[in-house]
Amino acid sequence: MRDMLPDDMARFRRIEEVFRGCSLKRGYEEVRTPTLEYLHLFTATGTLTPSMLGRVYSFLDWDGWSGERVVLRPEGTIPAARLYLENFARGDITKLFYVENTFTFEETGRERRERWQCGAELIGSSLPPADVELMLLALEVLGKLGIGPVELKLSHAGLIKALLGELGLGAAEQTEIFDQILEGHLRALGEIKTEDVDLKRALALILDVTGSSPGFLENVRALLGKARPRLEPSLDNLTSIAQLLSAMGCPYQIDIASGRGFEYYTGIMFQFQLSTERVGGGGRYDDLIPLVGGPPIPASGFALYVDQLMSLVKIEERPYQRVLVRSQGNDVKGLKACFEAARFIREAGYLTELDLGRKGVSGYRWVLSVPTDGPFLLTDQATAKKSELTSAAEIVKIMEESK
Amino acid sequence: VKLALPKGRLWSDTAALLKRVGLELMEYEERSRSYRPKSTKFPDLFLKVFQEKDIPIQVAIGNYDLGICGLDWVEELLAKYPSGDLVKAGDLGYGKSDLYVVASGYAGVSSVEESNDRFDRVRIVSEYQNLAESFALRQRLRRFSILPIWGAAEVYPPESADLAIIAETSVSSFADYNLVPLARILTSKAFLIANRKSLAKADMSEFLSCLEPSEIEAEQEQPLPIMTGKEFEEAPQGEKIRLALPDGHQQRPTMEFLKRAGIGIQGYSDPLETRRPTIELDGVSIKVIRPQDMPLQVANENFDLAITGEDWLKDHLYRFPSSPVQEILALGFGKVTIVAVVSDDLPANDVGVLRDLVGGLLPTIRVASEYVNIADKYARDNHLERYKIIPTWGASEAFLPEDADLLIENTETGETLARHNLRIIDTLFESSACLIGNRNTLSDPLKKDRIEHIIKIAAETIKKSY
Numbered sequence: 039m040r041d042m043l044p045d046d047m048a049r050f051r052r053i054e055e056v057f058r059g060c061s062l063k064r065g066y067e068e069v070r071t072p073t074l075e076y077l078h079l080f081t082a083t084g085t086l087t088p089s090m091l092g093r094v095y096s097f098l099d100w101d102g103w104s105g106e107r108v109v110l111r112p113e114g115t116i117p118a119a120r121l122y123l124e125n126f127a128r129g130d131i132t133k134l135f136y137v138e139n140t141f142t143f144e145e146t147g148r149e150r151r152e153r154w155q156c157g158a159e160l161i162g163s164s165l166p167p168a169d170v171e172l173m174l175l176a177l178e179v180l181g182k183l184g185i186g187p188v189e190l191k192l193s194h195a196g197l198i199k200a201l202l203g204e205l206g207l208g209a210a211e212q213t214e215i216f217d218q219i220l221e222g223h224l225r226a227l228g229e230i231k232t233e234d235v236d237l238k239r240a241l242a243l244i245l246d247v248t249g250s251s252p253g254f255l256e257n258v259r260a261l262l263g264k265a266r267p268r269l270e271p272s273l274d275n276l277t278s279i280a281q282l283l284s285a286m287g288c289p290y291q292i293d294i295a296s297g298r299g300f301e302y303y304t305g306i307m308f309q310f311q312l313s314t315e316r317v318g319g320g321g322r323y324d325d326l327i328p329l330v331g332g333p334p335i336p337a338s339g340f341a342l343y344v345d346q347l348m349s350l351v352k353i354e355e356r357p358y359q360r361v362l363v364r365s366q367g368n369d370v371k372g373l374k375a376c377f378e379a380a381r382f383i384r385e386a387g388y389l390t391e392l393d394l395g396r397k398g399v400s401g402y403r404w405v406l407s408v409p410t411d412g413p414f415l416l417t418d419q420a421t422a423k424k425s426e427l428t429s430a431a432e433i434v435k436i437m438e439e440s441k
Numbered sequence: 442v443k444l445a446l447p448k449g450r451l452w453s454d455t456a457a458l459l460k461r462v463g464l465e466l467m468e469y470e471e472r473s474r475s476y477r478p479k480s481t482k483f484p485d486l487f488l489k490v491f492q493e494k495d496i497p498i499q500v501a502i503g504n505y506d507l508g509i510c511g512l513d514w515v516e517e518l519l520a521k522y523p524s525g526d527l528v529k530a531g532d533l534g535y536g537k538s539d540l541y542v543v544a545s546g547y548a549g550v551s552s553v554e555e556s557n558d559r560f561d562r563v564r565i566v567s568e569y570q571n572l573a574e575s576f577a578l579r580q581r582l583r584r585f586s587i588l589p590i591w592g593a594a595e596v597y598p599p600e601s602a603d604l605a606i607i608a609e610t611s612v613s614s615f616a617d618y619n620l621v622p623l624a625r626i627l628t629s630k631a632f633l634i635a636n637r638k639s640l641a642k643a644d645m646s647e648f649l650s651c652l653e654p655s656e657i658e659a660e661q662e663q664p665l666p667i668m669t670g671k672e673f674e675e676a677p678q679g680e681k682i683r684l685a686l687p688d689g690h691q692q693r694p695t696m697e698f699l700k701r702a703g704i705g706i707q708g709y710s711d712p713l714e715t716r717r718p719t720i721e722l723d724g725v726s727i728k729v730i731r732p733q734d735m736p737l738q739v740a741n742e743n744f745d746l747a748i749t750g751e752d753w754l755k756d757h758l759y760r761f762p763s764s765p766v767q768e769i770l771a772l773g774f775g776k777v778t779i780v781a782v783v784s785d786d787l788p789a790n791d792v793g794v795l796r797d798l799v800g801g802l803l804p805t806i807r808v809a810s811e812y813v814n815i816a817d818k819y820a821r822d823n824h825l826e827r828y829k830i831i832p833t834w835g836a837s838e839a840f841l842p843e844d845a846d847l848l849i850e851n852t853e854t855g856e857t858l859a860r861h862n863l864r865i866i867d868t869l870f871e872s873s874a875c876l877i878g879n880r881n882t883l884s885d886p887l888k889k890d891r892i893e894h895i896i897k898i899a900a901e902t903i904k905k906s907y
Contacts, residue, residue: 078562078584081577091578103740103761105564105586145524 040150049348050154054137056182057156057342061135064175066158069134071117074099077107080116083329085302087217093143110141113300114157115323115339116330122161123332131162137344154344158320161327164336166278169306169322170286176310176318176340177288185350188317190290191309192280193297195321196272199304201244204237204265205230213301220299236263249292252280272305279306302326308340312350318342359403359437364393367410376408382430388437404437442486442645445500445508446478447493448836451631454535455509462651476839476861486648489843492834494568497634501527504844506639507648509533513540513569513608513629520571526637531654536631538610540569542576545599546619553580553623556603564741566590566597567606576606576626588741591731591834593688595620596716600683601728601743612666618716622665632657682725682891685739685747687732688713691874694774695748698874702902724891733811736877740764745882745892748772752779752812752851752872759814765880770899773906775874777851779812781819781867782858784842792823792867795847799827809833809845816849819869838863 042050058068077096080086095110102108111117118134126132135158144151158175160168173190180188198219202212207230215230232238240261249255255277262269276292283290297307298319305322320340327335361383365376376392383406384390399405399419407415413426416433418440427433446469447455459466469478469490476490491499496510497518503526518527542553550556556563563585567573570589577585590597594605595618608629609615612622633654639645687695692711699706708718709729716729730738735747736757746769754768781792788802789795799806805827810816813832820828828847833840837850838861851872852858855865876899882888 081581081585082583084581084583088575088578088581092575098760101761101763103737103757103764105588105737105741106562106584107586 066133066135077109119330155341157341159339161337189311191293191296193307194276195303200269317346361390361404362402363406372410386434443505445496445505451536494834501525511629517569520575528635530633530635533631538608540626541622542624543620548599564602565604566602591733593730683744685744740766756812756814770876772874779869780865782848782863785862807845808847809840810849
């Protein structure tokens with residue numbers, strides 16, 4: 039729980055503006071889902087882990103006598119999938135983005151319970167270029183915010199799931215280990231015993247080596263042995279994405295261990311990292327819309343973590359030249375003159391405030407004294423030059439000239 | 442050192458343990474009217490008797506350094522608040538009971554997965570609502586609702602719930618209600634629990650060693666008892682009018698009322714023979730449940746009519762203002778007054794003075810009550826500003842003055858309150874037994890006539906009584 043102070047809000051808005059601008063220019067449309075959703079939206083898909091659902095803020099609404107709970111939105115994609123299903127034509131490409139807060143309990147209080155994210159979802163395409171388009175959008179936003187160098191790390195949920203299948207684990211165990219990997223405990227995969235020598239070798243390579251080109255994937259493929267046919271589709275998919283990124287001159291690392299996020303990911307998973315800080319991530323979730331109750335529509339998306347970005351983004355100095363307007367008399371006539379002068383100057387594009395009892399004038403370029411009768415007195419704080427002027431138009435003229 | 446002791450189920454074994462280790466307790470007896478037994482061996486030991494369910498909370502918030510209660514209530518608290526200051530200090534070895542997830546044999550489901558597939562929304566009743574929720578999440582139930590209850594979980598399935606989570610010392614009792622266990626959540630025993638901060642700073646070794654708790658062992662996986670439900674017949678209560686009758690204090694006057702009305706009923710006796718008595722009214726079926734649970738059950742259309750108290754109806758409506766439950770008839774018996782009560786030691790004769798004590802004598806006002814929503818509204822309406830509600834499960838008068846400042850409680854004569862050195866500072870309202878129904882079912886054309894018939898009999902009986 040924390041406040042966002044004016045400086046924080048300036049950073050927040052800067053991030054939001056850049057993200058909105060980049061998204062709108064690529065044809066994404068902005069949406070916002072409600073903060074309060076029904077808990078069953080999140081339980082129905084079966085794609086949030088029990089430990090994640092154990093940390094949501096759920097409670098009985100004022101009409102909750104049925105015992106069904108509502109929840110403060112714990113993540114952005116499932117509500118976006120619901121919104122898509124309820125409101126958009128099925129089948130066509132739909133591109134949505136949002137700036138939203140999410141809520142999850144965090145015991146230590148060190149991390150935040152309310153987090154903000156810039157999210158984008160590309161619904162209706164299963165092709166690698168769709169995934170690449172999302173990654174490029176995120177990188178463009180980060181680039182425009184001056185945040186870098188950002189590492190793009192690739193992993194693949196399909197590949198991990200196929201590997202778990204090859205290791206001969208039961209369905210429940212596969213889910214459990216996949217969840218552990220998504221929570222950052224990849225070593226769980228390395229600890230599984232397997233008799234298959236080829237698979238063991240491939241697994242070691244996947245776990246220990248970070249690839250930086252499609253060539254790495256060819257090496258993995260060569261080592262797989264008889265497990266290869268079942269891993270092939272995922273490897274092909276990852277290869278296509280890697281090839282496209284290479285061709286675009288976009289550096290990346292293939293690091294299976296980097297996979298983070300949600301159980302609903304089915305294909306590529308990508309993370310944006312600045313040294314050790316994760317500033318965003320996303321992935322493909324082709325099964326999610328069917329799980330929410332819709333037809334089989336493929337989709338992928340990402341989120342940029344606004345809270346992390348806020349500490350990294352630089353904000354420009356306020357572009358305005360501030361003007362303070364003071365009344366010399368306190369009668370209605372004098373105050374009216376103040377309000378009118380302030381409005382005129384403001385309309386000319388200056389940040390103009392009325393002096394309502396301020397102690398000093400620091401931070402203001404201009405101070406305008408408004409008498410009950412007689413000329414205005416304009417002081418340029420930068421040069422200490424004072425000018426007597428009779429109309430607001432003259433004031434603006436002087437300001438323009440000394441810019 | 443402060444130690445919280447249980448009433449009820451664990452009382453006699455706990456008393457025996459304390460006697461064996463030579464604590465020499467006075468007034469820790471089942472019928473004792475005192476909530477504060479004393480140890481002649483350790484005069485500095487402060488002891489208080491609570492409902493078992495209250496003890497983990499009291500220890501977790503640091504009101505008590507140590508407590509004795511069942512593991513089930515410890516886990517119920519930890520399921521929702523895993524990071525608190527509650528520490529399991531040792532297994533005391535007695536009071537074993539298992540916590541089962543059960544379904545009705547009539548429903549024909551043999552696993553939790555099956556109920557996830559079968560029901561659009563899995564309705565779960567339990568006294569353990571936090572354990573129920575974490576169970577539902579762990580099992581990945583797609584859609585569920587949890588109806589917290591005060592007791593009598595065994596009578597709910599299949600009509601009023603799909604699953605129930607029940608503590609049972611032996612599974613043979615399941616047979617009476619044709620319940621089939623689907624999973625065992627935990628095996629509970631009496632535990633010694635401690636507050637983490639107390640353990641960290643106070644030397645309590647004398648008590649800890651003399652209570653001789655054994656090490657806490659990891660629970661062994663045990664096979665579920667194999668029970669199969671009776672043949673799936675017609676749903677036992679089909680299209681009947683479902684009437685809920687109260688157990689507890691309201692049972693006797695309700696029995697008398699039925700007698701005056703000339704309605705015969707078998708099995709609704711004191712002590713209770715069965716929670717499914719049969720009534721001599723065509724097309725009406727009966728379940729006996731806690732009056733506290735009735736408004737929520739009627740709101741969910743699990744019952745068409747119920748005899749409960751106006752206090753419990755109000756408590757429900759304060760929480761759920763748009764609930765379809767309404768009072769149909771005041772029955773006139775079981776009159777109590779709902780009052781605001783403080784300890785004689787507190788210099789406050791009315792709620793205004795109490796309010797002024799906040800920030801001075803009292804940092805916050807701790808309001809204890811069984812009526813959580815009535816208490817909350819009372820505190821809000823009276824601008825008690827800094828207050829917290831402490832939900833209790835009976836024996837609330839024991840909370841004052843050490844563990845609460847204000848009590849919202851019912852009283853018949855005020856004698857019990859006076860005996861515990863408590864003073865009434867405000868009267869909230871009078872409450873008596875009432876017949877409640879659901880707006881939606883009252884206008885259901887299939888049920889309307891029969892419901893009106895029952896209401897008519899009740900109304901005539903009331904008229905006869907005066």
